[in-house]
Amino acid sequence: xxxxxxxxxxxxxxxxxxxxxxxxxxxxxxxxxxxxxxxxxxxxxxxxxxxxxxxxxxxxxxxxxxxxxxxxxxxxxxxxxxxxxxxxxxxxxxxxxxxxxxxxxxxxxxxxxxxxxxxxxxxxxxxxxxxxxxxxxxxxxxxxxxxxxxxxxxxxxxxxxxxxxxxxxxxxxxxxxxxxxxxxxxxxxxxxxxxxxxxxx
Amino acid sequence: xxxxxxxxxxxxxxxxxxxxxxxxxxxxxxxxxxxxxxxxxxxxxxxxxxxxxxxxxxxxxxxxxxxxxxxxxxxxxxxxxxxxxxxxxxxxxxxxxxxxxxxxxxxxxxxxxxxxxxxxxxxxxxxxxxxxxxxxxxxxxxxxxxxxxxxxxxxxxxxxxxxxxxxxxxxxxxxxxxxxxxxxxxxxxxxxxxxxxxxxxxxxxxxxxxxxxxxxxxxxxxxxxxxxxxxxxxxxxxxxxxxxxxxxxxxxxxxxxxxxxxxxxxxxxxxxxxxxxxxxxxxxxxxxxxxxxx
Ligand code: SF4
Numbered sequence: 165x166x167x168x169x170x171x172x173x174x175x176x177x178x179x180x181x182x183x184x185x186x187x188x189x190x191x192x193x194x195x196x197x198x199x200x201x202x203x204x205x206x207x208x209x210x211x212x213x214x215x216x217x218x219x220x221x222x223x224x225x226x227x228x229x230x231x232x233x234x235x236x237x238x239x240x241x242x243x244x245x246x247x248x249x250x251x252x253x254x255x256x257x258x259x260x261x262x263x264x265x266x267x268x269x270x271x272x273x274x275x276x277x278x279x280x281x282x283x284x285x286x287x288x289x290x291x292x293x294x295x296x297x298x299x300x301x302x303x304x305x306x307x308x309x310x311x312x313x314x315x316x317x318x319x320x321x322x323x324x325x326x327x328x329x330x331x332x333x334x335x336x337x338x339x340x341x342x343x344x345x346x347x348x349x350x351x352x353x354x355x356x357x358x359x360x361x362x363x364x365x
Numbered sequence: 366x367x368x369x370x371x372x373x374x375x376x377x378x379x380x381x382x383x384x385x386x387x388x389x390x391x392x393x394x395x396x397x398x399x400x401x402x403x404x405x406x407x408x409x410x411x412x413x414x415x416x417x418x419x420x421x422x423x424x425x426x427x428x429x430x431x432x433x434x435x436x437x438x439x440x441x442x443x444x445x446x447x448x449x450x451x452x453x454x455x456x457x458x459x460x461x462x463x464x465x466x467x468x469x470x471x472x473x474x475x476x477x478x479x480x481x482x483x484x485x486x487x488x489x490x491x492x493x494x495x496x497x498x499x500x501x502x503x504x505x506x507x508x509x510x511x512x513x514x515x516x517x518x519x520x521x522x523x524x525x526x527x528x529x530x531x532x533x534x535x536x537x538x539x540x541x542x543x544x545x546x547x548x549x550x551x552x553x554x555x556x557x558x559x560x561x562x563x564x565x566x567x568x569x570x571x572x573x574x575x576x577x578x579x580x581x582x583x584x585x586x587x588x589x590x591x592x593x594x595x596x597x598x599x600x601x602x603x604x605x606x607x608x609x610x611x612x613x614x615x616x617x618x619x620x621x622x623x624x625x626x627x628x629x630x631x632x633x634x635x636x637x638x639x640x641x642x643x644x645x646x647x648x649x650x651x652x653x654x655x656x657x658x659x
Contacts, residue, residue, distance in 0.1 A: 165405040242430035293547035294429035295417035
């Protein structure tokens, strides 16, 4: 299985080379965004305000980190992914307008996001749920935090990362979505199991 | 001995041990799952889990950022003095652990949405009591993650459906849960009772060490069957496909009303945290799950 080491800003061309089941590691800048940060970024866009940082070519991470302050420096204690489906509401607009190239999270995303990824060139990369220490160790520096008024987990954290991963490409820019494939197979397997044990409905 | 102080100290240690060090049975099962897995993506996920467990131990950091809701199981000898002090001690231990470990504050008022900030609140931490003969006190803590808790479910099936009805509901629940509870999971199944009893049994069954046979041969057979079926579904680690959907299925049961057949399914994620200790009459302490861990 191919392994890619990507540096941000990531180009559309590079992201188009990735296919589902590839493993990637990211070095450079990633930003965290959960529901609230997604909403605010899109509101800013509507009002014609600029974003605190240019998202183009970056990776966004569905994560509410646990941080502590040492002196005046933020340190990341734990930073596992949160469930991505909640962000399905916003992600297509996000990809279209801000040109983020990698969306990192757990649990997968739906049809709308998959279509936007194919159209504008982005991938969804699964980070192992709960692997918070692994993630935190790849975060070398907190470059900044914006929108702290949303609370620590919901704020927009800007991280400098080194070989952040392993990430599994689970939705690529060619319309493939592992979660949808798995769910189809699971339904088939379930039917077979029911047959074997004699469940009719 | 000052029972309040002793229980607080022991419970604090148990919470700390539990959130940092996964128990040996869970680690061994995850390793076995990694070895038996054939899909590459699934292997990558399991390897990341195993690495994360090692890093957590090395840096003494919580193994997952969601340190869960704190649940206690207390088995108290009827002759233990000061049983009325234990609840306070367990609450204080939870507060202290939140600050010192630290834990993520996870106790929210359902009406005001306000987070208490210290992992305590009405019925939190929740304490399951059992009074037994004797003079020792056994305390178990289960910090229970939200992602897997969200998928716990109970319903009453038509009694006529019998064993197949149970199997169907368990499999359906695992399919429904999909990637959400961070598989591979441990699945607890509670049968019979009222619905409240079924879910309590299901949750408690999560604590039974993995790869230990159920003492009841009928249930043991059912557990094995459910385990095989679950791992034929193909959900796999983190729902990316693969063999390891569950690490184990544990079943317990109670008698039921003739017209009512409750079935409950509880999930614990791969970060299946637990720690137990026994406090003896003379105040000495024996740590049961985390021997040799400070
Ligand atoms: S389900 Fe478990 S492993 Fe996953 S994020 Fe929640 S507590 Fe952590």
